[in-house]
Amino acid sequence: MPPVSGHPEAIVHPTPGAEAFQVERIAPRRELAEFVDYHWLVRWAVTEPHRQQVVPQPRVHIAAEDGQLLVHGVSRKPFYRTLTGSGHVLGAAFHPGGFRPFLGGSVGAISGTVQPGRTLLGDDDRPSAARILTGTDSAEMIDTFERYLLRTNPVPDPKSREVNALVTEAHNNHTIVRADQLATHAGYSLRTLQRLFTDYVGVGPKWVIQRFRILDVAGVAHSGDRVDWSELAYSLGFSDQAHLTRAFTHVVGTPPATYRRERAG
Structure with missing residues (x-):
């Protein structure tokens, strides 16, 4: 394998x-x-x-x-x-x-x-x-x-494949920063996409998109490269650097700039 x-x-x-x-x-x-x-x-x-x-x-x-x-x-x-x-x-x-x-x-x-x-x-x-x-x-x-x-005999579900593809799109496409953008990509109303994600993923599309953007920030911090946090915030769809900092701190417990310094140390 x-x-x-x-x-x-x-x-x-x-x-x-x-x-x-x-x-x-x-x-x-x-x-x-x-x-x-x-x-x-x-x-x-x-x-x-x-x-x-x-x-x-x-x-x-x-x-x-x-x-x-x-x-x-x-x-x-x-x-x-x-x-x-x-x-x-x-x-x-x-x-x-x-x-x-x-x-x-x-x-x-x-x-x-x-x-x-x-x-x-x-x-x-x-x-x-x-x-x-x-x-x-x-x-x-x-x-x-x-x-x-x-032994549980799972049966493939076409909707599961569709949801996987949508989550992959949310992960890979950094221009998707809001749930309504992903809904448009999928050809669904926002409410329909929310129900689909809750049913198959367990959480809504907004949470999924925001979590991938947080992982993007963590990946940048782990790289050790110099970071323009304001530019990174804009590229990932955060309203400003303060918004990125609040979101990252809420998930990780440390502001991203501090986290990167700790990583470098």
């Missing part, structure tokens, strides 16, 4: 993070590629607790942790995890519209929640989680995970 890139800019303060843990991202098998973007495997060994922040993205994750396969709905709140000792976590990052065929209902209903796979998917997740969390071979752990997912 070929490697995939994921969104490494979502890892806040990646340099100290890289000293504490390693992240491997692996493409799913062909039968799941319609739904799962990539698997991620995090391994760590630390002598002191390491608290890591990750910027939430518009996608559902399932992770093997605490003896279960836990479904993480899209969260608007900052995400933190404290690593102690040594261990590993294996997860699946779904395409933005890719979890709905598993859930069989609105993804918005699970936004902001963390629930066991057995609750949402109707199949006991604990035996698979136990094999994953006691495993050592990446391929065997992923095979166990994928067998669990395939």
Whole structure:
């Protein structure tokens, strides 16, 4: 399976993070590629607790942790995890519209929640989680995970593909800075697009667009290049530098200029 890139800019303060843990991202098998973007495997060994922040993205994750396969709905709140000792976590990052065929209902209903796979998917997740969390071979752990997912018999949904394409457009097209622009691109009314995103992604298009622009800012800060924050704010659709600063600080907890200096230091 070929490697995939994921969104490494979502890892806040990646340099100290890289000293504490390693992240491997692996493409799913062909039968799941319609739904799962990539698997991620995090391994760590630390002598002191390491608290890591990750910027939430518009996608559902399932992770093997605490003896279960836990479904993480899209969260608007900052995400933190404290690593102690040594261990590993294996997860699946779904395409933005890719979890709905598993859930069989609105993804918005699970936004902001963390629930066991057995609750949402109707199949006991604990035996698979136990094999994953006691495993050592990446391929065997992923095979166990994928067998669990395939037992739910997800059916491809053309609307999921459409939503994925729209989210990709919002990510790649920096001229799209408002939800009504994405609605026009899709040929929908804004209200219809909002309902579609809530149903398939779990959050509205405005949140999706703004989150990608925040990740763009993080990527620039991580690059180490000199930044004209006012120009960057304009290019990403913020009304001014102050607007960019407020939005970034709300998500990351630090103004972007300060964050870049901390990154450089």
